[in-house]
Amino acid sequence: MAHSSRERTLWTIGLVAILAFALVPVLWLVSLSLKTPATVGDGSFVPKDVTLDNYTALFEGGFDSPLLRPLINSMLIAMIATVIAVTLASFTAYAIARLDFPGKSLVLGGALAIAMFPPISVVGPLFDMWRALGLYDTYPGLIIPYLTFALPLAIYTLVAFFREIPWELEQAAQVDGATPYQAFRKVILPLAAPGVFTAAILVFIFAWNDFVFAITLTSSDASRTVPAALAFFQGESQFTAPTGSIAAAAVLVTVPIIVFVLIFQRRIVAGLTSGAVKG
Amino acid sequence: MLCIAACAGGIAACGDDDGDGGGVTLSWFIFNEPSGAPQEVARDCSQQSGGRYRIEFEYLPAEADQQREQLVRRLGAEDDSIDLIGMDVVWTGEFANAGWIRPVPDATRVAVSENVFDSVLETARFENELYAVPIWSNTQLLWYRKDRVDEVPRTWDDMIEQAEEIGPAEGRIQVQGNRYEGLVVWANQMIESAGTSVVSGPEEVLLERGPTERALAVMGRLSRSPAAAPNIATSTEDTARLGFEGGDSTFMINYPFVYPSAKDNAPEVFEQIAAAKFPRVDPDRESAPPIGGINIGVSSFSDHPDEAFEAAECLVGADNQLRVAELGGLPPVRSDVYDRPEIDAIYPDFAEIIRESIRDAAPRPSQSPAYQDLSLAIQRALSPTTDIDPGDPGRTYDELRDKVEQAVKREGLL
């Protein structure tokens, strides 16, 4: 499709504006991460004295380095929580969108209520529960609360999308000769994909970013995730904020997110093939 | 075997173990002091104990509030994996009243109090009993630039006048005015320097009107002065340091960590830096500098209190105090350590000022179990300090008194 050069110019301006909006604070973080302790407070956007020390310090000590174990923990815990949450939410959303059974509003309302309760009140009793059950400082100890608090959002998102799927297409495909499995795979799945991948991204980022549960329910690198690990970073003295190393850590842990999103963003809009709905 | 290896990695699940020739493992919960000083002295004491105990570290987050949060959760759950606690000086009353730390046994008390400044011991007492063992102290000095100051100001008013004369390009004063504990430190020391105290007993507010209003007026005057740093409403020890190193400041009230920092980060400023005692509020009354530092508490739920107190006694020995000062620049709590020649290398030209400052220091109301309430009340009443009218501090005084009274009774929202 041909686009006039005016169109291209407008789009370029628009894209640059959006990129600036999204990335200027990130570039600021990158800048802070490259500054020496002497210049971190000099107020300039571009570092005058560039150093990679903040980054190398993060991986000093091999496996015991300040960032490596937490990074691995974060990735694994977020991925496991995402897979389980999206699966469970899909089942539930499918049931709510397609089937008729009592208690639907209860499930939806209850899920919402759970998502609304301030986490800070929940972590106290949860701490006690987990210590009693031996889940303190373990992967399941974090995955389970993440599931609980991400499920409502995942369920609501998937219900909203599943409602919009024209389920009759599945039957139409079967009438045309497809097996139930083929119908599901070729017709329904692509229509469900945008919702599922959206829910996956949202759950992943929720688990990735959480601080309250992570700092309370972990006590060592066995399960501590990155946001909690950042709280342990020290500057040169008790009073000095470790600005450079925290900025470096924040930049580094954004890389997996970028990868994750790059993979999934195409999926979100892979949705409809043009023939599916018209029939 | 596995447990020892795991304990070496600091996993909380193993509280203690008897697998090392009959000795016990003591878990010391403390923030990871960047200089590594606690780890050094802990290693020495473990060796000296002849196998009776070994000190392992369980690190807490970097910020004091988060350290407390972690500790309180565990102590509230009667966790027996905590033996030694690196306590901020203001937690004593709270932890003691809640029954989370043990009083120091008499024999140990004598040993760890010898030659220790009374102001330091005050921070470790609750209901006049010693509940913690002071290991290192801290205080704030008036740091100034030799090249811009002819006569070192003795009072806050003098300092403000001098700074205003020098002008905003080079004459800023750096303090801590953010809504956090640092503001409570500033306010408390101003009030103490003016001759009164915040509380006179666990539930009695003192805050005599005259002196308090004088103190508040000075705070207001500084905050509204052109010599105040533009970010005074959010200034902390770290931003104050950064501001001073940036070159536009002549005066700074801060802890001694700024000295090695300037040496590393701002050599031109470092050449001009000098120290004096915390300024006075009243010209004819000695100022009351702040006191900080760390006290070692022994958890009430520890399975090895005897070994823990033994370890604490070793950790705060005079030689170890010197080691800690050498490694981390952290001021000793015993006044006789200041007589040692090595101290001058650590604090060139201002060792004596530090000693005097700690000697004359006035603690925050740490004996009160409701300290956090008091702290919140003071923060709320005084922040932002630019709201304090130097010509009419009565309004702020009333609010302060109101909030503090609410705090000692622990009523209402704060």
Place this chain on the structure above:
Amino acid sequence: MSTAPARTPAARKAGRAPRSDRTRDERRLGLLLCAPAVVAMLLVTAYPIIYAVVLSVQQIDLRFPEEGGFVGFDNYVSVLSSELWWQGVFNTVLITVISVSIELVLGMILALVMHRAIFGRGLIRTAVLIPYGIVTVVAAFAWFFAFDPGSGFVNNLPLVADDKAWFGERFSSFAVIIMAEVWKTTPFMALLLLAGLATIDEGLYEAAKVDGASAWQRFTRITLPLLKPALLVALLFRTLDAFRVFDSIFVMTGGSQDTESVSILGYNQLISRLNLGLGSAVSVLIFLMVLVIAVMFVRFLGAAVPAGQGAKR
């Protein structure tokens, strides 16, 4: 459409109509599919939430273990009669309304761009989502550091006064807090709206163009109505989250300059003062307020419990 017979509400209530095997299977399947999620949610939250409610009617302070006991609604009265509480509510509502409104508009624009960009789509979509993926506390800190008069670059920008104390006054503090919140969570809106846009059939637009509809008409008559489900989920959850804003305020002003939110109040009572009774009461009240908001959304905007087959679009 599934072939289960539609049942009128009356018939269902009366229970007189015989239940066919298929309906029973459907019910069982439905409950079965929901069960894992429900169990996962209840397992973790049932005890803590009940415990929090029980605490809220007691006088209990961890630092004073010898006190304690049932005090009825005293804690609630304490909170509701406090000026601090109502100011916190006002601040929270202010931040919520302004930031969610801005995010809605910006999110919509971003979603449209991400959907329709004629080049650089992958780049734009990834870039837009990065703010959402940055660790929240660090993002708040980055904004704080940027606006700090000493160490930040904002005051060095051409149009800004050199020593403007952004966090020294109430409304400039709010401005920065809201900017930080909007920057961080607009991607959430944009993502949900993008997914919603992706499900709209292109054919509808083409048909409308043929009929002579303008771009604006296409937007308001086709896009918006079809976006409703995604829009409502986005608005609902975003509002619920905005209402519980904590990190940005905590990092930037600590609640000073009267910028405290209800979550910060809750934190102060629960964690700083260890006053579990008062803190739990604050939490329960926050929960109730959020509940009211959710109910309003559901009631007035029809973010309805989807009824499955037979539901109107």
